[in-house]
Amino acid sequence: MATDPDDDYGRTFANVYDDWYSLDFDDGAAAVEVLARYGRDGDALELGVGTGRIAIPLAARGISVHGVDISPDMLRRLRAKPGAELVGTELADMSDCDLGRRFALVYSVFNSLFCVPDQQRQTACFAVAACHLAGPAGRFVVDHQIPDAVNSGSCVRHVHTGPDRLRFSLVHCDPVSQIMERQTVVVENGGITRYRSVIRYVWPSEMDLMATAAGLTLEDRWPGWQGGTVRPDTQRCISVYRPDTQGTP
Ligand SMILES: C[S@@+](CC[C@H](N)C(=O)[O-])C[C@H]1O[C@@H](n2cnc3c(N)ncnc32)[C@H](O)[C@@H]1O
The missing domain is CATH 2.20.25.570 (N-terminal domain of TfIIb)
Structure with a gap:
């Protein structure tokens, strides 16, 4: 696993990650607040947990948090932190894993989904999220940037x-x-x-299609963790998906 080409991100950034991206960075504390509300009735699973920047404070709120990451280096950093004992970790690919249990909340924040290199596997992440949700009350929360460099190249x-x-x-x-x-x-x-x-960045509309393919449907979408309405100049997108019980035969 240490030589997995998909682990480029972890190998490149594990040593500097916590120095560059604290909990304060990119409104992480507000993310914990919102995720704690969705996870309060059960366990939570983070796809692309990294060094536990979000997972550890979320677990400190009393939620049982598990995290999947493809990078042994990122997970090593997580495990060395105070509070890491509260977070269960799994070295696995979030586009192809089955933890054999279900969660009230599955979430992927801070562009982790974009680190999965192609559309097919990004779509598979939605299927992984869907099959880890604990029934119709389960929610999948995805947080990502909308790249502003797209128009300018x-x-x-x-x-x-x-x-x-x-x-x-x-x-x-x-x-x-x-x-x-x-x-x-x-x-x-x-x-x-x-x-x-x-x-590989994903547009919100494309993400909705990936969700539909996995039997999920959009419930809510905000431009930030404080809520609000997504507009054309929105630079961030937080989407909440729920199982599409209507579509289930
Ligand atoms: C931008 S970091 C975000 C980490 C954490 N969510 C946070 O908010 O600080 C993306 C993480 O996704 C992980 N990752 C990338 N591809 C992955 C995959 N296919 N399966 C699981 N984790 C993956 C990377 O190793 C990295 O830890």
């Missing part, structure tokens, strides 16, 4: 400037394949380090 995005560190990203989008390549450049202590990631 390429862009440079400033990420962080500190007293001794500068971080920015060069982003290139291919709107046909929906592949986005990002080179993050860190200038620190007079040295330069480059981190490359490749993701």
Whole structure:
């Protein structure tokens, strides 16, 4: 598993992940609040749990949280953190796994779905989520960015400037394949380090189709964890899916 080509993300970012992305980053604390409401009647499963940035505080709210990740390096980081004992982890591919149990809440946040490299396997993630839901009351929550570089093709995005560190990203989008390549450049202590990631972004409408194929239907959609209405200039999309009991024969 350590040489799995799908683990590029973990191998590239595990060492810097918690430094770059704290719980405060990208409204993580608000995500925990919302997910805690959906998970309160049972266990929760995170697809692409990473270092437990969301899963550990969610488990600290009294919810039994399990997490699947393809990266041994990310899971090692998770297990080394205080509170990790509250989170069950599984080294597995979220597009092809069966934990043999059901959850009130399955969720995938902070673009984890985009890390799965192709449409077929992203669709399979919805099937995995659906088959882990505990009946009609179960919910699948997906959180992702809507890439703003799509129209421009390429862009440079400033990420962080500190007293001794500068971080920015060069982003290139291919709107046909929906592949986005990002080179993050860190200038620190007079040295330069480059981190490359490749993701496949998914449009909300495409995601709804993936959900339909898995027997799920859209229940709610917001531009942020505080709720609200998704508009054409929305930069983020949080979708809540429920089992489509009407469509079930
Ligand atoms: C952007 S990180 C998000 C981590 C975490 N959800 C958070 O909010 O901090 C994406 C995670 O998805 C994992 N991942 C990528 N492809 C995966 C797959 N096919 N199956 C399971 N996990 C995967 C990566 O290893 C990484 O930990």
